Amino acid sequence: MSGIGAAVAAAALFAAAAGGAAAADGPSPQSLIVAGGPTSRSDPRPVEIDADLYLPATTPAPAIVVAHGFGGSKRDVTEQAQALADDGFVVLAYTARGFGESGGEISMNAPRFEVADARRIVDELARRPEVLTDAPGDPRIGVAGGSYGGALALLLAGYDDRVDAVAADITWNDLRSSLFGQSWVPARTLGVFKQWWAGGFFSVGLDQPGAGDDLCGRFTRAWCEAFDRAATGSPPTAGDDALLAASSPASVTDRVTVPTLIGVGQADSLFPYAQALANYRQIRGADPENPVRLVWHGGGHDGGSPEPERLTVMTAEWFTAHLAAGPAVPTVPEVTLVDGVLGADSRRQPVVASVPDLVDAPRVAVPLTGEGGVVRAPAGGAPAAVSSFPGIGGLAAQVGMAPPGQTVSFETAPVDRDLTVMGSPRVTVSLAADPPVGDVALFAQTRVVTAAGTETAPQGLVAPVRIERVGPTPTQVTIDLPAIATRVAAGDRLKVVVGTTDAAYRLPQRPALYRVGIGDDELLLPVPDDVTTTGQSAPAWLLLVVPLAAVVAGVVWALRPRPPRPESRPELVDTPVVVEHVSKTYRRGPTAVDDVGFTVPRGVVLGLLGPNGAGKTTTMRMLMGLIRPTGGEMYLFGERVHAGAPVLSRVGSLVEGAGFLPHVSGRANLELYWRATGRTGDPGYDQVLEIAGLGTAVDRKVGSYSQGMRQRLGIAQAMLGMPDLLMLDEPTNGLDPPQIREMRDVLRDYAATGRTVIVSSHMLAEVEMTCTHVVVMHRGRVVADGDVVDLKSAGERLEDVFLEIVGSDRTVGGG
């Protein structure tokens, strides 16, 4: 399939891409051949129509006929058909005659052929027991289609009063004015031929299976010849006009009195907004009470940003409301506002506006100025400006390229308020040519120029104008510019660009010069008063984050650690440390502490001794609330120890080295630490700094300290506020002998005030000189404890006692 066919097929229906999941789940459709209308003028035998029937879960049910776009087949609408079947409809999708596996020739929705085929399909549905009927032979039925299928839907509703509802998207009202674009109002002559579009369509028809090598492919002779004439520049004959008129919904819209949903794309240079507006007005005129809705959505034959999912839902709701007595649906026209900031994001939700006064919006006149000028139409129509690539994609809001000398523009003053323009702006230009020119083509476009100087062409379409003759006397030409849906901010200017070429059209071949000026010094903008934007509301499930946050907060609160019971033992209030049966087993590792118990009385300096891995540090960390014991209980001054226990404020500690902020001074570290502790009272900075003995270095950053300096500052930090219990792990690490002796005095003095000190050290001689009591640990257990004096027999050194207790394991250190 050519590019054009693919694009048309993709744009062909309300839902090309939606409902994929539903299609995968549902039962496969049932294939059938329906006997259609006569094969041709000369052959009355019915043509074979290739169809698929989709059945809903429950029958009988209303039926929907789904027609595909030009160049496609029933397979292109599988997903939409399946989605509608899932919504409870019997769906019949079929391949139009002249395409795919169906027989016959393409006759562009001629009443005698394609419409007759569709009526035979209605007959077929009327016979089926699965289909709900209003009367014998009259099924409850809706017709849906896009583009080629959309026109068929409207025509069938006009020719067959058994049709109960219609959804017709991106289709034509009048085929002649669609293929020969004319934006000159009122139209006085045939418009400019959309050669690129028509040629694309024709080649798709030539390329159908079974087309053979015929020059006309699967087109009927009459349509084939009509195309040849148009493509080679001959005006349509009366016969061609009759064909075009018969295939146009305009011929029957006065008889369409069933609910009709009309869609039109904003990126559609083939069947632009004016075609949908004509369908809408004519059908509303046929019966003012009949619900008709106009939906001007993103996408269209030029590509753009289609909204298949929204339109699928809208179509299903339309049929549910009007065929199955479902919830009422509004008939207010809807317009999608496509804004670009960082380029199109197909996943972004479009902003959709409800616009009750869309079709008869008040017009705002803004003054238009500009010198005008002479423009050149090149010989042979080339080079030409490019505004869209029919079937491949439009340029959206991009300003197309135009060869030099071919355009002239007029600008308004900055608008004084924000305007929402929806519809066709109207401009009147004056046109003169000396020497006179026959067969003039012009292309006009509205642009928005922001205060910052950026220029955009909303929707990017051009309005074609064809005039049979322009002479030296200026002709006033009023042009309906392409319909735009855009916001114009206060301070922006509007600009009208008039050019002589557009590559998508069949252009006059003779070179010419025109003078283009302002005909009327006002640009008329349709500005609806009543624009309510919807669709930008976020889905309601987003609000679930609020209960989610509440639940998470609740769970975190409920799982907060609670102090273990009992929380206190009043009888121990004067005992600094009581450890009872405490064990610690790491998840992946050995038992570090196993059933340890000891008591530390007030006013003592207790030495905690043991070789590497004896569990001394683990015990100290447990006493600080840093590690949770797997068993046993620990009390400080009668209060149970756990993470964050308030009694820890009576403890000063130094475990496995000091910890300081390297980027601030020693003094500032102590101050910041004290202010973070939550303790009040006198921190005694001067006293502890004297003990640290850092001199002027106290105001240097800690990052520059030696290990000994850090250690001394660490002891000072532990002593801040003179806590009742001091726990020091290897306090003499990094200290030189005089400092060690000094420290010994400091600790003794500290205990002498009735406070308690626990020291772990590997220097047994030191411990012997400092401590009054010792606890000896080995392999996670307490192997001895008591008064230093009691522990050693007369004359013995503590080291000998120690080695006796721990046996051959000589490694003594700070484990």
Place this chain on the structure above:
Amino acid sequence: MTSTAATYDVRTAMPIRVELARQFRRRRTVVTYALLVLLPLIVVAAVKFGPQSSGSDSGRRFGGGSLDLVGLATSGAWNFTVTMLFFATGFLLVLVTAVFLGDTVASEAQWSTLRYLLAAPVPRRRLLWVKLVVGLLSTAGGLVLLIVTSYAVGWLAFGGGPLASPAGGSFSGPDAVWRVAVSAGFIFISLLFTAGIAFLMTVSTDAPLGAVGTALIIVIVSSILDAIEALGDLRQWLPTDYTNAWVGALQPQIDWSPMARGAALAFAAFVVLVGIAFLRFDRKDILS
């Protein structure tokens, strides 16, 4: 030696201003903020003194063209500011967030200060809460610093004037402030995704760089997944899918929908990740 008994009040443990003082004296904080100040300066220098391209006006322009955000950067201080936000949201602000939240607890573990704070005792939840608040305040401060610097630099280089919207129209004075405030607000909320990951990492490791790096890697992987077209609609569940949703605030009428989705996803992820971080830290044995 006096024997004044210290008393303890848990409500005064680890006040936020103390943590601010502890963090703001760090070189890490200074360098991070310096980066945010440098970005607009470097961009302005590149525009002003960089190689001139041909064309009368193009010497002062850069970026992809006149239709996009970046193309408007030189039209005034406000546009320069939103362009800097656009440049920074993809990586720089994510990096800043990851540093402030990913480093905060792990660095205490690395310095060995964590155990002394907890033994002071600063209750664990109190510590985490203060760390979280100060981390987020520092991130917000970085964002504000970027905006203020960009505006000042943009004003000196390109003058004042209204904020021109790439979608057409312009916002003057209070409206421009409102638009940029909405943008900044959304950017901050979308950064909560990074913040949540980094915060969970920082309580799980003793290596600050590891926590920051892990958070960055997860965000980058999410961005890469977001760029894979084949993932289709699944991508709308990635918080990074909404990195640039704040440009909806520059539409003539603010497009809240993508911002609402992005904010909801980022916030949900943040709440869950921070919740896990708290539960983890509650019961963690502090071995650092």
